[in-house]
């Protein structure tokens with residue numbers, strides 16, 4: 001289950017693109033920045049256009065002044081940087097070759113009101129031992145959950161194979177697959193539901209094929225299991241400022257507050273990219289690295305592009321955005337109990353899905369807490385059903401108080417809350433409808449965590465992988481060699497056996 005080379009470099013081809021090669025990347029999240037980094041390193045003259053004032057997209061961060069005058073960078077929300085994120089980590093090494101800003105957080109506990117906590121980390125490296133260990137060592141699961149389950153269905157978890165899994169399970173909702181497994185309610189809640197919800201979807205609205213793929217990717221198909229690290233300071237300081245400086249050093253132009261409002265075909269098989277400030281750029285190589293709703297909106301606003309790129313327009317039209325997520329950061333007047341984990345997932349609460357004690361995670365929050373005697377706690381709700389962000393915060397606070405009673409009377413010194421819908425949905429029956437990186441339209445590549453790619457990966461890593469694949473396609477077109485891409489084994493242990501048996 002060791003990581004392997006999925007896209008090899010080609011030493012026979014030149015590393016550098018021919019002089020005069022240029023490209024425009026739209027969207028400065030992980031996908032766009034990864035594409036821009038690889039292209040700029042290879043001598044391509046890159047312009048990166050980002051609508052927001054800072055790079056980062058859903059991993060973005062920006063300065064914020066607390067009521068007591070403290071300057072603090074706040075961000076979109078806690079992110080787990082999994083150890084098998086080969087491509088994203090390789091991009092991050094451009095910011096810090098040692099990745100010294102990443103620190104282990106200590107486990108992936110899942111907590112609930114009903115059952116004792118589970119920790120999903122620290123499993124043996126190889127399947128099926130990791131699956132067996134997960135059940136055998138657990139205080140609440142137990143091997144009977146495996147033996148009593150529908151074996152044929154359970155085997156599917158160990159038998160991921162892109163084609164066969166998609167054919168067999170894409171149309172089925174993840175919730176139906178999970179109930180078909182026949183595991184106890186506790187096993188479902190503490191293991192699978194919490195896991196499925198971390199992809200921003202309700203198990204009822206997610207394809208079972210995607211769940212099986214992600215189970216292989218995060219649990220069974222890599223030696224790090226679900227082990228992860230997190231930055232020891234804010235994302236602006238440790239990721240986005242260094243990556244912007246790195247791009248500058250490689251002569252890339254990074255334009256923030258540059259919202260692209262339309263694209264259209266231009267002379268000589270080029271694309272015109274129109275920016276909201278009235279400027280426009282023509283390019284032979286366009287990388288669209290937007291969130292799914294923004295890509296859909298851009299194609300709707302670009303009828304001439306849609307007319308000459310019908311495949312891209314159709315794929316963009318079919319994109320579905322996941323229900324909103326809410327992120328609320330609380331600055332509390334007191335600490336939470338000493339035994340609380342730095343990060344935990346939450347199972348079976350109507351609103352709350354995860355809790356992160358930021359004052360135990362990152363330096364700026366730790367300093368604020370040390371100075372004031374308080375704590376900084378972040379609450380997440382995925383696939384959030386609250387009608388507005390204030391209600392979401394109220395509900396998450398009440399649910400937190402039920403789980404961690406010491407927070408009931410804590411005074412909120414300050415709060416930051418946001419609710420938005422920018423994550424992709426992976427609905428049942430959606431396979432084959434999302435855009436692919438290449439082949440959508442001449443000169444256009446698409447990158448982002450929703451893009452259909454044969455390289456199995458998830459979330460931040462999928463964004464980075466598609467960004468590098470987009471850059472590779474540009475490099476290939478101008479005769480330069482590809483960037484190596486490494487990743488997890490693309491099939492599960494039992495894939496061959498199960499498929500042979502039919």
Ligand SMILES: Cc1cc2nc3c(=O)[nH]c(=O)nc-3n(C[C@H](O)[C@H](O)[C@H](O)COP(=O)(O)OP(=O)(O)OC[C@H]3O[C@@H](n4cnc5c(N)ncnc54)[C@H](O)[C@@H]3O)c2cc1C
Pocket residue numbers: 026027028029030031032049050051052055056057058059076077078079080081258259260261289290291294298325327380422447448449450458459460461463
């Ligand atoms: C709260 C939260 C927690 C998460 N936790 C994790 C985690 O623990 N682990 C993990 O791996 N992933 C996690 N994710 C998912 C991860 O953040 C995303 O998968 C990843 O950041 C997506 O990157 P992207 O580049 O594809 O898209 P985005 O980050 O959405 O980037 C798209 C960019 O395009 C820009 N844009 C949009 N329209 C325009 C326009 N017209 N012109 C110019 N620019 C435009 C946007 O401003 C944005 O910067 C989490 C996400 C959230 C929201």
